[in-house]
Amino acid sequence: MRMRKKKHRDARLAACAGLYFGSGFKLPAFLEIGCGKGGFICATAQANPELNYVAVERNPDVMLLAMEKAASLGLNNIRFLIADAENLAGYFAPGEVSGIYLNFSDPWHKNCHAHKRLTHKNYLDIYKNIMAPQAKLIIKTDNRPFFDFSLRSLEANNFRIISRTCDLYSCADCPADNVQTEYEQKFIAEGVKICRVEALAGGGVLDVP
Numbered sequence: 001m002r003m004r005k006k007k008h009r010d011a012r013l014a015a016c017a018g019l020y021f022g023s024g025f026k027l028p029a030f031l032e033i034g035c036g037k038g039g040f041i042c043a044t045a046q047a048n049p050e051l052n053y054v055a056v057e058r059n060p061d062v063m064l065l066a067m068e069k070a071a072s073l074g075l076n077n078i079r080f081l082i083a084d085a086e087n088l089a090g091y092f093a094p095g096e097v098s099g100i101y102l103n104f105s106d107p108w109h110k111n112c113h114a115h116k117r118l119t120h121k122n123y124l125d126i127y128k129n130i131m132a133p134q135a136k137l138i139i140k141t142d143n144r145p146f147f148d149f150s151l152r153s154l155e156a157n158n159f160r161i162i163s164r165t166c167d168l169y170s171c172a173d174c175p176a177d178n179v180q181t182e183y184e185q186k187f188i189a190e191g192v193k194i195c196r197v198e199a200l201a202g203g204g205v206l207d208v209p
């Protein structure tokens, strides 16, 4: 997400400093990596006050908007981590992550940039190390090549796909509690189909009724 440096950014971030992720926050937590303006993670945290959430984003200018959103909603079950996903192991111990959301991640369409995709093996290995055994990775994207790459990468790296669709809104499995992200709203308005996949990190067991 390209965004100019926000006016008074550092002072505005300092005003939200109580929302930075730190050692006082109760884990385990669900993560969104690349939360952008934070609409999804704030609405999800608001709907699930008994669960904990950490929003991860490497761009401080966009993170500022997410933090101000959480502050205005008075949420206390969410914290914000301005960091690159490649450094997650420095913040979370094995098992401390209950689930990971990747929403409309940058597709990096050139093959020479495949290693930058958030579903590349390098990232999946990082996620696997911090995810609890039953934790799910849930991905939404408008980008079919990125989706197909992600499905192959999940399968090649021992994630077990438990549901997937290339047209979320025409699919009977569309979760009733689906929360739209800012990008998702834009793509839906343009008539673009949304792809979604849910996968368990390796070794996970399906709950069979």
Ligand code: SAH
Residues within 6 Å of the ligand: 001, 033, 034, 035, 036, 037, 038, 056, 057, 058, 059, 062, 083, 084, 085, 086, 103, 104, 105, 106, 181, 182, 183, 184
């Ligand atoms: N999830 C939001 C924003 C999607 S845009 C939505 O759906 O509306 C993708 C976001 O991921 C951008 O804000 C970008 O800065 C962030 N991002 C990309 N690579 C990242 C990385 N390696 N670590 C953390 N954030 C990343």
